[in-house]
Amino acid sequence: MFTAPSTHVSPPPRVVPSTPAVPPALITLARLSGLAAAAVLVVNTVKRAGILPLVPATQLVAPLAEVLALLFVTGLFLRAGHRSGGWGVAAYAANVTALGLLVGVEFVINLVFGGRTVAEIGVLRSGSLGIALIATSVVFLVATIAFAATMAAERSVPRWSLVAYAVGGALVASRAFVPEWALQVGLLVLASGIVGPSVWLLRAGRSRALTTRFVPTGAPTGAA
Numbered sequence: 513m514f515t516a517p518s519t520h521v522s523p524p525p526r527v528v529p530s531t532p533a534v535p536p537a538l539i540t541l542a543r544l545s546g547l548a549a550a551a552v553l554v555v556n557t558v559k560r561a562g563i564l565p566l567v568p569a570t571q572l573v574a575p576l577a578e579v580l581a582l583l584f585v586t587g588l589f590l591r592a593g594h595r596s597g598g599w600g601v602a603a604y605a606a607n608v609t610a611l612g613l614l615v616g617v618e619f620v621i622n623l624v625f626g627g628r629t630v631a632e633i634g635v636l637r638s639g640s641l642g643i644a645l646i647a648t649s650v651v652f653l654v655a656t657i658a659f660a661a662t663m664a665a666e667r668s669v670p671r672w673s674l675v676a677y678a679v680g681g682a683l684v685a686s687r688a689f690v691p692e693w694a695l696q697v698g699l700l701v702l703a704s705g706i707v708g709p710s711v712w713l714l715r716a717g718r719s720r721a722l723t724t725r726f727v728p729t730g731a732p733t734g735a736a
Contacts, residue, residue, distance in 0.1 A: 534590045539713055542587020546710030549580035550703040557699040560692065571626055575618035578611045581706065585611065585659070588709050591716060592668045600662040606655035613648040620645070649685045656681030663709075668716070673708025676701050 552573060559570045589604045596603075620641070625633050637645065660678035663669050683690060683698025690698075 534587075539587050539591055542584050542591070543710045543713040545580040545582075545587070546584035546706045546713070549577045549584055550706045550710070552577040552580065553699050553703040553706070557696050557703075560696055560699075566626065571622040574622045575615050578614040578618060582608060582611050584706060584710065587713065588663070588669070589659075591713060592666050592709075593663055596662045596666060600665075603655065603658035603662045606651065607659040610648070610652040610655040614652060617645060617648050646688070649688065653682055653685035656685065660705075669709050669712055673705050673712070675705070676708065677705030680705050 555564065555570065556574050556577065558564045559566065559574075564570055585604065585607055589600070593600045593604060624636065628636075636642075657678045660674040660681075664671055664674045680698045680700070680702025683694055684702055687695045687698075
């Protein structure tokens with residue numbers, strides 16, 4: 513019996529991104545923001561060490577570290593933490609919240625406490641301002657460690673940089689309870705913990721950000 517040839521035409525292949533669609537420009541912005549935030553942290557350290565003078569310019573630049581870190585953390589999470597589930601989202605949200613609160617803390621420390629005596633600062637910290645500063649430090653401590661842990665679970669970002677991010681963040685969060693030299697060390701360690709992922713974002717962006725795989729529509733998912 514004669515059988516007519518099949519006229520079925522396979523549909524064209526569809527493009528399925530191998531990673532969630534993250535605009536390359538956003539990753540670039542995150543990387544540059546991370547490097548800039550690390551540079552500001554170094555400037556803050558040098559200022560606290562007395563090498564740079566305490567002038568309006570050095571005081572006003574201090575909060576930029578947290579502002580830039582907000583962009584850095586967002587890009588890093590979208591690039592490396594998107595598979596961490598609800599726990600990762602919660603850690604990211606907590607870290608962003610803590611960084612936002614720290615912007616206000618840096619303005620208080622540099623523009624309100626700057627130039628005042630120890631006694632005057634003690635009076636200011638004795639009220640609700642002191643409670644707010646301590647609460648912000650606690651949130652930053654927990655959020656920094658949680659975010660670093662979720663990033664480490666993904667096994668993409670260099671582990672050493674995440675350890676540095678957590679340790680440096682813990683020292684900065686404990687600024688009211690550690691000596692000045694420990695705070696300065698913490699700022700430098702935190703800066704290195706930001707540089708590492710920023711460089712990783714550069715390399716990851718070059719090798720994988722635009723990678724796609726082609727999956728024909730209706731292709732079998734298993735062996736015949």
